[in-house]
Amino acid sequence: SQKIEQNSEALNIQEGKTATLTCNYTNYSPAYLQWYRQDPGRGPVFLLLIRENEKEKRKERLKVTFDTTLKQSLFHITASQPADSATYLCASNYGQNFVFGPGTRLSVLP
Amino acid sequence: DAGVIQSPRHEVTEMGQEVTLRCKPISGHDYLFWYRQTMMRGLELLIYFNNNVPIDDSGMPEDRFSAKMPNASFSTLKIQPSEPRDSAVYFCASSLTGVMGTGELFFGEGSRLTVL
Numbered sequence: 001s002q003k004i005e006q007n008s009e010a011l012n013i014q015e016g017k018t019a020t021l022t023c024n025y026t027n028y029s030p031a032y033l034q035w036y037r038q039d040p041g042r043g044p045v046f047l048l049l050i051r052e053n054e055k056e057k058r059k060e061r062l063k064v065t066f067d068t069t070l071k072q073s074l075f076h077i078t079a080s081q082p083a084d085s086a087t088y089l090c091a092s093n094y095g096q097n098f099v100f101g102p103g104t105r106l107s108v109l110p
Numbered sequence: 111d112a113g114v115i116q117s118p119r120h121e122v123t124e125m126g127q128e129v130t131l132r133c134k135p136i137s138g139h140d141y142l143f144w145y146r147q148t149m150m151r152g153l154e155l156l157i158y159f160n161n162n163v164p165i166d167d168s169g170m171p172e173d174r175f176s177a178k179m180p181n182a183s184f185s186t187l188k189i190q191p192s193e194p195r196d197s198a199v200y201f202c203a204s205s206l207t208g209v210m211g212t213g214e215l216f217f218g219e220g221s222r223l224t225v226l
Contacts, residue, residue, distance in 0.1 A: 034213065043114075043201055043217030044153075089153070093209045096166060098143070100153040 003027060006090060006101040013080055014109055021075040021104045023090035030092035033066055033073045038087045038103065047088075048075075080108045116202050116218035124226050128190040131221045133202030134183055141208040143215065144177055144187050145201040153201070159185065160208060192225045199223070 007022040023033065032051045036044035050057045050066045050073065057064045063076040077084050087103040115134040123129055135142045143158040157167040162179045170177070174193070179185040189196055199222050203215040 032213065034215075036215075041219075043203070043219050044215070045217070046214045049212055049214065091215075093213055096209055097155055097158070098209060098213065098215065099155070100145075102152040 004090065004092060004099050004101045006088075006104045008104050009102070010105045010107070012107045012109060015080060015082060017080055019077040019080045019084070019106055019108070021088050021090075021106065023073040023075065023101055025071050025092060028094060029068070030094065032093060033064070034091045034098075035062075035064060035073075035075050036089040036091060036100075038089060044089055077106075082108045082110050084108050114202055114204050114216050114218035116200075116221050118221055119219065120222045120224075122224045122226065123192055125193055126191040127225075128188065129192045129196075129223060129225075131187040131200050131202075131223070133185045133187070133218060135185070135202070135204030136216055137183065139204035139206050139216070140182075141205040142179060142185050143203040143205070144185070145203065145217075147199045147201060147220070156187070156200075158208075189223075192223075194225045197223055197225050 003026045005024045013019050032049055034049045035047045037047055038044040048059055048064045050064045061078045065074045085108050087105045089103045090101045091098050117132045140161050144156040145153050147153045156169045157177045158165055159179045175189055177187045199220045201217050201220045203217045205215050
């Protein structure tokens with residue numbers, strides 16, 4: 001069956017550093033990958049989408065890459081701030097549906 | 111627009127009781143999704159609608175779960191009878207284009223259900 005994984009359940013980094021989160025997929029070829037941010041007690045909020053024919057996408061301090069050979073997407077937050085602390089979810093299309101990874105809980109330490 | 115609106119935000123009930131969760135999607139969005147989130151299983155798709163018609167309900171756990179969308183601005187997810195293992199956060203999300211477009215999902219704040 002299709003599977004979408006995120007490499008770390010939790011990631012702690014120091015303020016000002018670059019956070020890198022990984023999303024891997026197996027047994028299918030998504031047309032795009034999405035990244036969402038979820039704060040405690042809130043619903044996920046869409047951040048970025050990257051299509052299979054795009055290598056890289058940027059939005060302010062966020063950068064997403066998509067490597068179809070490695071079957072992987074990397075999500076970077078540069079100059080991280082404590083306010084970036086949240087759970088980050090990757091998602092993709094699968095058939096007529098969306099599937100989500102389990103999420104990575106990022107903590108940016110001051 | 112106020113975004114996707116869900117109610118109630120919190121529900122505590124006893125096993126065997128009926129639970130009804132409600133959702134108002136963003137106006138103009140043709141797709142509506144119901145997800146369930148738990149620590150163990152993450153976000154799971156239960157069912158989704160396109161233009162008020164259920165398209166895929168393969169994620170609905172069992173016959174105790176049912177969902178309806180009587181019009182473009184309202185959907186319900188019902189659990190009858192409820193069981194402790196149904197305890198989770200239930201999210202409603204809407205989308206303008208669904209999975210074939212950009213696929214951006216707009217989520218509500220969720221309904222946290224606790225079944226005792």
